[in-house]
Amino acid sequence: MSTTAKYYYPRSLAVIALLGVGLWLALGETRLAWWSALLPVFEWMEGTVFGVIGQTWGAAFASVQAIHLLGMALLGGSVLVADGRLLGLLLTDSSASEVQDQCHRLFVWALVLTIATGIFMACGVAIKVYYLNVFWYKMLALSAGVAFVYGIRRPLLRQGLDTVHPQIIKLVAVASLMLWFTVAATGRWIGFSG
């Protein structure tokens, strides 16, 4: 049995199990207790400097929204190119591990930008988003995306692509595309809700 099979597959399964527990906590009976406990946090968020700026200056809020979109575009580009390479659809004449490493650097910058601007935006409309189901779906998808990248995708691919079964690589790429598409789509739907 290869090192990958012995160590990284069980690790991936453990992360998937953790995500399942997270989903159960988020969607099961206990969710109301979590949700109620978080209300003071969202009330506090609206009173922060970010919250006050977001509610007072519409132009600032709109500009940050636009930067959030630019961050999403960069994140989308890095995910599409990295996963497109894993699926054998893009940059097939370049080394797959090089593409993964370099796209990951961009992904990190894009993720930091989108999360930072996302926190600002959430502060401006904290109570509104608190009562929106789709906001929590987005948070779930984002948490799953980050856990997937750092708990499954990166550790697995860093070992060298030749040590991982080709079908697993393709499965990872498809899962990654679906996860980040869900993050973007639920984010967009927040704008239409409430």
Add this chain to the structure above:
Amino acid sequence: MSANQIIYDLAVWLDTHSQSTALHESFYMYNWIESTHVLALMISLGMLFLIDLRMLGLALPDIPASTLAQRLSLPMLVGFGVMIVTGLMLFYAIPVRTSQSLWFRIKIILLIAAAINAWLFHRRMRAAGTDWDRMQKAPRALQWGAGLSLLFWALIVICGRLIAYDWFDCRTSPIEPIATVAGCLIDQAQF
């Protein structure tokens, strides 16, 4: 007849179409189109940003620049195609207000500037050959093109987002010269 009057008349004519009203009033259809328009950003601008950042030496430095530009062009153009189609549909759904939006007009000018910049960029890239392909940064002229492309598209996204806000809508009687630039007419009946 002024250009603003012609644009207004055309927008009012589009607004009389039953499909335009149906699209505007359909909650799900309108939102699906708008979501597709925004999500196509992740394909088109995502690819464009990667190409531009590569030219500036800020991303994917080990991949030959012209190879990257060639390979990512197709998905980028597909994304732009989706954005153009959905953008036209969004315009068709709300033609009068959109055609008189200050931000929409700035966005159109920026789109034209970005298209001219892209054309010049490709011309310069062809003229530059491939000697620089493995260098960390592209030649100066291409770097300028990439920088301008990033600037134009960032501004296009900002203007696109601002269209949703009604700060300078004609119904709010904006001050001059904003009213003229937005195309507001003194006796217009529709907004």
